[in-house]
Amino acid sequence: MNYSTITPITKHIPANRQGAKRHYGLHPYFTRRPFNVVRDYILHYSDKGDTVIDPFGGSGVTAIEAFLENRIGVQNDINPLANFIASGIVELTKISFNDIFDNLKIIENECKEILINIFQSSGSEIDIYSFNVDLPDNITLPSNSDVERYFDLFTPQQLVSLAILKNQINKIDNPSIRQVFLLAWSSTIARINKTFISTKGRVETRGGSSIFSIYRYKVAKDVVELNPWECFYNRFSNIIRAKKEMMNSIELKQKKGEWQGQFKIYKLDVNELRDLYYESADYIFTDPPYGGHISYIDLSILWNSWLGLMPNDELRQKEIIVGGELKFTEQHYINRLKDSIKACFDMLKNGRWLSIVFQHWNVEYFETILTAAQDSNAELKAAVSQIGDPIWSMHKKKGKESVLAGEFILTFYKTTRIKGVKEEREIDVRGIIAKILQDYKEPTIYGEYLFNQLIIEAWKYGIIKELKIKKEDLIDLLSEYGWTYDNRNHCWCKSNKRQDYLF
Numbered sequence: 001m002n003y004s005t006i007t008p009i010t011k012h013i014p015a016n017r018q019g020a021k022r023h024y025g026l027h028p029y030f031t032r033r034p035f036n037v038v039r040d041y042i043l044h045y046s047d048k049g050d051t052v053i054d055p056f057g058g059s060g061v062t063a064i065e066a067f068l069e070n071r072i073g074v075q076n077d078i079n080p081l082a083n084f085i086a087s088g089i090v091e092l093t094k095i096s097f098n099d100i101f102d103n104l105k106i107i108e109n110e111c112k113e114i115l116i117n118i119f120q121s122s123g124s125e126i127d128i129y130s131f132n133v134d135l136p137d138n139i140t141l142p143s144n145s146d147v148e149r150y151f152d153l154f155t156p157q158q159l160v161s162l163a164i165l166k167n168q169i170n171k172i173d174n175p176s177i178r179q180v181f182l183l184a185w186s187s188t189i190a191r192i193n194k195t196f197i198s199t200k201g202r203v204e205t206r207g208g209s210s211i212f213s214i215y216r217y218k219v220a221k222d223v224v225e226l227n228p229w230e231c232f233y234n235r236f237s238n239i240i241r242a243k244k245e246m247m248n249s250i251e252l253k254q255k256k257g258e259w260q261g262q263f264k265i266y267k268l269d270v271n272e273l274r275d276l277y278y279e280s281a282d283y284i285f286t287d288p289p290y291g292g293h294i295s296y297i298d299l300s301i302l303w304n305s306w307l308g309l310m311p312n313d314e315l316r317q318k319e320i321i322v323g324g325e326l327k328f329t330e331q332h333y334i335n336r337l338k339d340s341i342k343a344c345f346d347m348l349k350n351g352r353w354l355s356i357v358f359q360h361w362n363v364e365y366f367e368t369i370l371t372a373a374q375d376s377n378a379e380l381k382a383a384v385s386q387i388g389d390p391i392w393s394m395h396k397k398k399g400k401e402s403v404l405a406g407e408f409i410l411t412f413y414k415t416t417r418i419k420g421v422k423e424e425r426e427i428d429v430r431g432i433i434a435k436i437l438q439d440y441k442e443p444t445i446y447g448e449y450l451f452n453q454l455i456i457e458a459w460k461y462g463i464i465k466e467l468k469i470k471k472e473d474l475i476d477l478l479s480e481y482g483w484t485y486d487n488r489n490h491c492w493c494k495s496n497k498r499q500d501y502l503f
Helices: 035-047 062-067 080-095 097-120 156-169 175-189 229-256 272-275 301-306 330-347 363-375 396-400 429-439 445-458 471-480
Strands: 049-052 072-076 197-199 208-209 261-266 281-286 348-358 378-386 407-414 482-485 491-494
Touching: 035 062, 035 281, 035 348, 035 407, 035 429, 049 062, 049 482, 062 072, 062 080, 062 229, 062 261, 072 080, 080 261, 080 281, 080 301, 097 156, 097 175, 097 229, 156 175, 156 229, 175 197, 175 229, 272 330, 281 471, 330 348, 330 363, 348 363, 348 378, 363 378, 363 407, 363 445, 378 445, 378 471, 407 445, 429 445, 429 471, 445 471
Parallel strands: 049 072, 049 281, 072 261, 281 348
Antiparallel strands: 197 208, 348 407, 378 407, 482 491
8 A cells, every 4th residue: 555645535524423333322432433434534544454543542433443444453541441441342253142142141030130129119218238249439529520429329229230230240250251241231330320311302211421411420400210120231232233243344354364453452641652652553543632521530430430440540640631630731731732642643654644533612722733743744634624413512502603513633644754834923813714704615614614724724824823713703703704503403504694705
């Protein structure tokens, strides 16, 4: 494969978030990327047998898709929950259906009736310590939680039911089978706790944890107690669908004599991973933390605590976020972001490609990424706004116009020769936006797309340092130039108020 002649992807790829059971509905996680977009980028920028790395792997979409496409998929994340999910999905390819169903039968015989009886006792007082099961430590939760201690996130019935299930799963001798059942059990936790918020106007089981929408431990006003056995069995059913899907993909390649996929997993700081994979990566597709709102490790306590995966203080200090329980500053985040992007390019071979997914209103974050790339002899070749598929959170629902919900994929080519950006001191934000809007021919535009184009234009002309724009200013300019916000379709539409852009 001649990597230097690859024509970059320059158009957005419609997201198919529900198209892969190995990711969708298997286990919840934060900001999971659409598998088909990730897969298409991997196929475009790498070849069979190549090493594809995601230094901020999350639940493993990049590494798993690389693995299934005959690459060496390298998963890395300092959050134990992320690696637990990713490794559990891959373990599905190592065990037989017979072994899975045999163990399910044992768990059902030992637990189903007990769990149903406990569920039917909801509302009555039970002594959690009267059951002969291991319980997690009743640790203190982050300070912004609605409740103080870990046990306060569950009703007694929920806590005991989950403990009974886990106790039985832990009796499975085969570690691969045990991990797969723990994956189904861990996914069950997301619904069997007080942070589960049922969606209004729909069946009681439809909804999700506030952890993934409000990004803190908010206890539901009206706690919904779901049947724990039914929830577990539904999660198990998703596991089976995921296994069938993955095995079909692998067996098809095996029949052609082409199967060579590998999966490797690490829990290292990105700088430590750089030392391990220095100039070894053929392609990197990654999604670094976006700064505020999502304190991944804090928000994963619900799972990590009970799984015995709580990170130590040294690991927590390495998290690249703003805020969190450790109160990381904005400057801490910017410094770590810069170092981590440089580390990513250090891992990349010369003449190879790297794609970064990022979206934020803070222009300084983009400047940090783009400057780190330039310092690493990497040239920005494509900037694609993945629009029309907003990732909904409570923040987005409350501020549809002002919250950036799309994805921005920046793709770089690492070379020994790099062109510098033009240097101009003056910046005319109004003029740049007006030019973008004038050249834009479609009747609708996404705020994310406009903001992203503004970032790239400012970078091209060396004026990104001077680029200062608030989300409210962008909204005002769009309105002034004759665009109105469509609340149903979450985009801006042309109106006849004004068609000249006042150059």
